[in-house]
Amino acid sequence: MEPFVFRTSVESIQLTGLKAASLRELNEGLEKTDGSSVYHHTHRFYRNYAFLNSSNRSDFDLWVGDNLKEAEVSERMSALDLRDYITLADLRQALLATLEPLKDVPGRWDRQVPPGMEFHFCRSVSLVLPAGHEAGNLEEFIAAIEKVDVGCLYHHLIEAPLHSAEGGRSNHFSGWLRAQGFPKEAQAVADIDPYRGNLEDLRQEVLGIFQARQLGAILKRAVGRLSRETAGEPAAQWLRHWRQEG
Amino acid sequence: MSSPYSAYRSIIGKAEHDLIARLAQRLEGRSLAMVNSTRDGGGVAEILRNMVPLLNEIGVPTDWEIIEGRPDFFGMTKTLHNALHGRPEPLTAAMIDAYWEVSRMNAGKLADKLDKPLVFIHDPQPAGLLRDLRKPGQKWVYRCHVDVSNPFPPAWDFLGPIVTNYDASVFSHPSFAQKMVNPQFLIAPSIDPLTDKNKPIPPEFVQKTLRRFQLDPKRPLLTQVSRFDKLKDPIGVIAAYRLVKKTHPRVQLLLAGGAASDDPESVHILPAIQEAAGKDPDIHVLDLPPFSDLEINALQRASSVVLQKSLKEGFALTVTEALWKERPVVAMAVGGIPLQVLDHKTGYLVHTVEGTATAIRRVLDHPEEAAVLARNGRKHVLQNFLITRHMREYLSMFLSVLHPGQAIVRFGA
Numbered sequence: 001m002e003p004f005v006f007r008t009s010v011e012s013i014q015l016t017g018l019k020a021a022s023l024r025e026l027n028e029g030l031e032k033t034d035g036s037s038v039y040h041h042t043h044r045f046y047r048n049y050a051f052l053n054s055s056n057r058s059d060f061d062l063w064v065g066d067n068l069k070e071a072e073v074s075e076r077m078s079a080l081d082l083r084d085y086i087t088l089a090d091l092r093q094a095l096l097a098t099l100e101p102l103k104d105v106p107g108r109w110d111r112q113v114p115p116g117m118e119f120h121f122c123r124s125v126s127l128v129l130p131a132g133h134e135a136g137n138l139e140e141f142i143a144a145i146e147k148v149d150v151g152c153l154y155h156h157l158i159e160a161p162l163h164s165a166e167g168g169r170s171n172h173f174s175g176w177l178r179a180q181g182f183p184k185e186a187q188a189v190a191d192i193d194p195y196r197g198n199l200e201d202l203r204q205e206v207l208g209i210f211q212a213r214q215l216g217a218i219l220k221r222a223v224g225r226l227s228r229e230t231a232g233e234p235a236a237q238w239l240r241h242w243r244q245e246g
Numbered sequence: 247m248s249s250p251y252s253a254y255r256s257i258i259g260k261a262e263h264d265l266i267a268r269l270a271q272r273l274e275g276r277s278l279a280m281v282n283s284t285r286d287g288g289g290v291a292e293i294l295r296n297m298v299p300l301l302n303e304i305g306v307p308t309d310w311e312i313i314e315g316r317p318d319f320f321g322m323t324k325t326l327h328n329a330l331h332g333r334p335e336p337l338t339a340a341m342i343d344a345y346w347e348v349s350r351m352n353a354g355k356l357a358d359k360l361d362k363p364l365v366f367i368h369d370p371q372p373a374g375l376l377r378d379l380r381k382p383g384q385k386w387v388y389r390c391h392v393d394v395s396n397p398f399p400p401a402w403d404f405l406g407p408i409v410t411n412y413d414a415s416v417f418s419h420p421s422f423a424q425k426m427v428n429p430q431f432l433i434a435p436s437i438d439p440l441t442d443k444n445k446p447i448p449p450e451f452v453q454k455t456l457r458r459f460q461l462d463p464k465r466p467l468l469t470q471v472s473r474f475d476k477l478k479d480p481i482g483v484i485a486a487y488r489l490v491k492k493t494h495p496r497v498q499l500l501l502a503g504g505a506a507s508d509d510p511e512s513v514h515i516l517p518a519i520q521e522a523a524g525k526d527p528d529i530h531v532l533d534l535p536p537f538s539d540l541e542i543n544a545l546q547r548a549s550s551v552v553l554q555k556s557l558k559e560g561f562a563l564t565v566t567e568a569l570w571k572e573r574p575v576v577a578m579a580v581g582g583i584p585l586q587v588l589d590h591k592t593g594y595l596v597h598t599v600e601g602t603a604t605a606i607r608r609v610l611d612h613p614e615e616a617a618v619l620a621r622n623g624r625k626h627v628l629q630n631f632l633i634t635r636h637m638r639e640y641l642s643m644f645l646s647v648l649h650p651g652q653a654i655v656r657f658g659a
Contacts, residue, residue, distance in 0.1 A: 005659070008265060012642040015420055015430040036653045051625035052591060116395075120420030122432060125646045129268060129657040149261030163654065 001136070004176045006144055008131040008152035009159055011047070011124045013040065018121040021112040023070065026060070026119060027099050033121045035088035039162065040124040042082065042091060047154060050198035060095060063119045070108065073098055082195050088162060126159060138180065142210050150199035157194045157202065173206070185209055248299045249440040257439055258634050266634060269641045270304040272657055276363040277307040278644075281356070283323070283371035285312055286536045288473065289435060289563040290368050290391055296438040296633055297640075306641070311359050313372045319348040323371045329401030330370070330394045331477065331558045337400055349374035364644055373408050380411075385647050388412040391435070391560045393422040393581050414647050418561045419582050429650070431643045434585060436636035437566045437627070442539035444570055447547070455544035459532060465496045466610055469549035471542055471567075474503040474515045474533070477558045479578075481522045482599050484529065486555065489603035491528075494610055502532040502545055547571050551609045555602055556580055566631045569593070569623035574616035576605040586631065592623035 016037055020026040030038070041059035049057075057078055065074030076098040085091035102108050131152040135141035145153075156172040164170070170190070177186035188209045194202055255263040280298060284291050294310050301308040315323075322341040329335045353375050360379050367373055368389045376386050388409050394402065402424060409415055409426065416431045417423045423430050437444055456463045468487055472478040480501050487499040501519060516533060523529040534541060546552060552568035552575050559581025566586055568575050575593035577583045587593035594605035609616040629635075649655045 010265070010269060010638055010642050012639065012646040013432040014646075015417070015423055015432060017425050017430075019420075034653075048630055049626075051622060051629060052588075116421060118421070120423075122420060123653070125642075125652065126654045127269070127272075127642050127645055127657070128654060129272060130659050132264060132268065147261065149259075149265050151265065152261075 001180065002176075004135040004141060004144075004172075006131040006133040006135070006148050006152050007128050007155055007160075008149055009126045009128045009155040010151060011040075011126055014123050014125060016121040016123055020119040020121070021117075022110050023064070023068065023073065023099055023102055024109050026064070027096060027103075029119070029121050030060075030092060030096055030099075034123060035092070036123040036125070037121050038088050038092045038095070039159075040122050042095075043158065044124070046158065046195065046199065047151075050200070059119070067113045067117045067119070068111070070102070073102060083193060126155075126163075128155065138177075138182065138210075138213075141176075142207065145203065145206055150203065153199055153202050153206070157189075157192070157206075185213070248296050248438075251300050251303045253440055254632075254634050257628070258632065262634065262638075266638045266641070267304045269638060269645070270301070270306050272645055273306055273364075273641065273648075275305070275307070276644075277309075278364040278366060279360050279362045280308060280310045280366050280368065281313065281360070281372045281375065282310075282368035283313050283315065283320075285310075289560070292441075292443075292563070293435055293438075293633070293636070294368070296441060297637060300633070300637060304637075309359060309362075311356055313348070313352040313375070314355070315348050315371070316344070318344045320371075326370050326401055326405065327392060329398040330392055330405065332396045332398055334398050335401075336398075337404055342404065346374060350378060353378035366640075367412075370405055373405065376408065376411055385413045385644070387643070387647060388415040390415060390417050390422065393419070393558060393560065394424050395421055397424075414643070416643060419585060422560075422581070429647070431646070433636065433639045433643060434582065434631060435561045435563060435566075436631050436633045437563055437570060438633040439570060443543050444567060445543070447540065447543055451540070452544040452548050455541055456548055459500075459530060459541075459545070461498060461500065461530060461545075461548070463548065465498055466494065466550040467498050467500060467548055468551050468553060468606060469500045469502065469545055470553040470555060471502045471546060471564045472554070472556070474519065476515055477556060478503075479555045479557045480515070480519045482557075482602070483553055483555045484519075484522045485599045486553070486602035486606065487529070489600065490606045490610075493607060497550075497606075497610070498528045498530065500530045500532065500545060500549070502534055502542065504534045504536060504538070542567075543571075546573060549573055551576055551606050553602065553606070554578065554583060555599075556583070559583055562586070565593075566627055569620075569631075570627045572617075572620040572624045574609040574620050575623065576602055576609065578602075586626065587623075588626070591619065592626050593619055 016033055018029045018033055020029045045057050061074045061077035064070050064077060077095060080094055085094055131148045133144035133148055135144050161171045174186040174190040177189060189206060192205050280294055282290050282294060298308050298310045322345050325335045325337060325341065357379060361381065363384060365384060365386045366389060367375065369391050373388060380386055406424060410428060412428055414429045414431060415426060416433050418434050420432060453463055461467060470483050474480065483501060490497055519531055523531055546568055552573045554562050554565045554577035556562060556578050561582035565575055565577050565583055569586060569592060575587055576596060577587050577593060579595040579597055584595060587595050589595040596602045596605050645655060
């Protein structure tokens with residue numbers, strides 16, 4: 001079985017040269033800009049603003065709300081559940097759909113922010129490198145999850161699925177766990193909402209899935225030691241019974 | 247003396263600490279030359295002083311070179327700086343001649359030192375070196391520390407064609423940039439949490455410093471730390487203080503600054519500040535000599551409110567310093583300040599003298615609310631504006647420049 005090689009990613013942010021001063025220009029920019037730009041503006045909060053514990057805030061909804069003062073569109077944008085969009089193309093379409101109701105309202109569609117308050121479309125370049133940990137079995141996998149940098153969790157649970165051919169429905173952790181014969185745990189990891197808290201919360205949530213299994217392993221080792229030490233009854237009887245039940 | 251890289255582990259955590267070191271390995275020993283125009287004064291020199299030893303320690307051989315100039319050259323680059331900020335200050339033919347003459351002279355002196363795979367030029371003063379020194383295979387990156395989005399056109403007509411020839415440029419904020427054909431990266435500057443200016447210091451030293459500068463430790467202190475410059479609006483700070491004084495008569499104002507060796511204008515502004523202060527015994531204007539970092543640290547920590555009333559800004563590292571020290575910050579929404587002061591989350595953003603006074607009163611009247619914002623401010627700096635994050639982003643930027651056109655760059659084991 002292939003070991004799981006933990007990878008992490010860091011980002012380099014570039015300007016695209018596109019900018020918007022109105023909803024019309026935001027709409028045009030969203031249609032033109034590349035996927036890594038849609039990704040950048042909808043995801044950077046999870047990496048850079050964890051301390052605010054803000055949920056589902058993107059640069060788009062902040063700019064529309066704070067600078068353009070279009071509260072309705074801002075609310076619709078911030079209510080988008082990123083898990084609903086398998087690819088960045090889907091997410092782009094969902095963002096464009098939030099703008100749709102104002103297309104026929106000329107006063108609002110073309111109203112411009114003052115100079116200096118424009119929206120600047122940026123993009124992220126991801127640099128993916130080994131995180132310095134590998135796992136050949138479940139114990140090593142759990143131990144590595146405890147140690148890796150949060151960028152590693154971000155890469156495997158958020159970034160890589162979005163950039164993969166299958167889109168956001170599968171993540172690396174679940175794939176490996178399933179291949180290792182842990183389908184329940186694989187599903188539990190797949191069911192995590194990675195956007196709900198900050199990345200340290202995400203680490204705890206993944207570890208929580210394995211907590212019961214870890215306790216079981218500790219108990220098994222303790223009982224095994226006890227049975228060797230007492231050389232038989234009644235601990236051995238209890239152990240046989242517990243193994244049968246397990 | 248800078249701290250060893252390992253000293254940052256307890257601040258940023260082992261995982262981030264090790265990640266940056268692994269990222270440095272991906273440059274595979276390529277050496278780097280940083281070039282600017284001064285070793286003391288201003289945020290650029292401060293960042294380089296701390297970052298260059300750290301880059302060397304994590305395996306990126308880095309040298310820091312300084313260009314030499316003459317008064318007419320630095321006069322020209324100051325005019326250029328102001329004009330890039332939008333002030334209608336023309337560049338004469340004589341000024342441009344002086345720029346290129348000094349640039350050629352420096353190119354002669356630095357030719358061997360800049361014969362490295364990576365050359366990183368900071369701000370306009372050394373930008374012209376590219377014309378004489380670039381060699382095939384090298385990557386030259388231009389770091390623009392000022393807002394050039396709305397320049398006096400002749401200034402960009404001069405600098406733009408120079409910068410366009412670089413392999414990439416780096417800006418601190420998207421709104422600072424000009425449209426160019428080469429890749430433009432966004433990287434915020436940073437502070438070093440372990441230097442004299444930012445490290446924890448004993449409360450006794452803070453008290454001693456206040457006494458030394460005749461400040462009353464029992465009364466609220468409003469502080470702006472900035473080099474003396476019209477664009478920092480020290481006169482506006484005094485006007486805001488006078489509005490606050492009407493309702494909070496116990497406040498004291500401290501304007502602490504100094505001059506930079508590449509800024510000939512700063513010597514003229516000090517008398518104007520002193521004149522505006524008049525004979526008010528509660529206005530303290532301190533012209534601090536270079537290397538007063540411990541004193542600045544103490545004064546920031548002692549402040550009830552830290553102000554940054556700038557009319558234009560690059561990034562405003564003095565704001566970063568205050569946030570790191572968990573001080574309430576009231577700052578103008580210009581330049582890089584809104585990246586740091588998230589309004590009502592990490593401080594208060596203002597737009598006028600009157601708004602500045604109102605926000606100061608709010609901090610003085612609601613200290614619990616101000617404390618929450620200040621705590622958020624420190625977390626914000628920890629996550630986004632420390633020197634280690636800055637190093638990580640410089641390393642990422644160079645790796646991107648070495649792999650042009652790729653949205654995802656994958657490295658093997």
